[in-house]
Amino acid sequence: MPTPWLVVPAAGCGRRMGADRPKQYLTLGGQTILAHTLSRLHAAFPEARLCLCLDAEDDHFDSVWVPFSDWRRVDGGAERVDSVVNALEAIVAEGADDQALVLVHDVARPCVDVSDLARLFAVVRDDPVGGLLAAPVADTMKRGDDAGRVARTEERAGLWHALTPQGFRLGVLRRALARAHADGVAVTDEASAVEALGLAPRLVHGRRDNLKITHPEDLALAGQILAAQASGAVPTGHEECR
Numbered sequence: 001m002p003t004p005w006l007v008v009p010a011a012g013c014g015r016r017m018g019a020d021r022p023k024q025y026l027t028l029g030g031q032t033i034l035a036h037t038l039s040r041l042h043a044a045f046p047e048a049r050l051c052l053c054l055d056a057e058d059d060h061f062d063s064v065w066v067p068f069s070d071w072r073r074v075d076g077g078a079e080r081v082d083s084v085v086n087a088l089e090a091i092v093a094e095g096a097d098d099q100a101l102v103l104v105h106d107v108a109r110p111c112v113d114v115s116d117l118a119r120l121f122a123v124v125r126d127d128p129v130g131g132l133l134a135a136p137v138a139d140t141m142k143r144g145d146d147a148g149r150v151a152r153t154e155e156r157a158g159l160w161h162a163l164t165p166q167g168f169r170l171g172v173l174r175r176a177l178a179r180a181h182a183d184g185v186a187v188t189d190e191a192s193a194v195e196a197l198g199l200a201p202r203l204v205h206g207r208r209d210n211l212k213i214t215h216p217e218d219l220a221l222a223g224q225i226l227a228a229q230a231s232g233a234v235p236t237g238h239e240e241c242r
Helices: 033-044 080-093 114-124 170-183 190-196 216-231
Strands: 005-009 049-054 071-075 101-104 131-136 141-144 150-154 160-169 202-205
Touching: 005 033, 005 080, 033 049, 033 114, 049 080, 071 080, 080 101, 080 170, 101 114, 101 170, 114 131, 114 160, 114 202, 131 190, 160 170, 160 190, 170 190
Parallel strands: 005 049, 005 101, 049 071, 131 202
Antiparallel strands: 101 160, 131 160, 141 150
């Protein structure tokens, strides 16, 4: 079984949170979001090699929050995609070949379930393209116009919320991100760059409580999710999307 590389972009300042520090350093239950996220990843992949992308001038970080024995700090870039590119180059410098498996996970998703991580890994380790955790859209989706009114209701059948981690071979991901940069394509996640190559990543059914903390109200919700998960109050188990 291949040992994956983990890339965790954590160089953002979290402006939308309106806090006095980057959101990854806000606390939930006495631990930073960063510590929660790395703990979940370590529980699923204790032998993995970690690239943690941090701002070069980050003075909040404490290495005590990193449970991995094999990890390295990588300078973050101006945008998330730039941080990921820097991490991939660091992985190449470590001697990894194009077939190395890379899982990229948002630091602001501390509620990711360990069983979902294992399910994703089981799929992408043998898939020639790769894939991502995702959840089917459950809400009615509206397309807005320039005046802030509903232009139309979108058909939600077949729509999925993209989550993380997203896992791809090192060579595929490097090629996808380089092509997107050359073509001026905005990269909102790794899968979108791979899709621009004409490839179709696998959708791996993930839990809806894999929340990304973006706005102030998300912090309290994440705390409730973590508490519910710890108590066993949240149902587990999903079938893989085929």
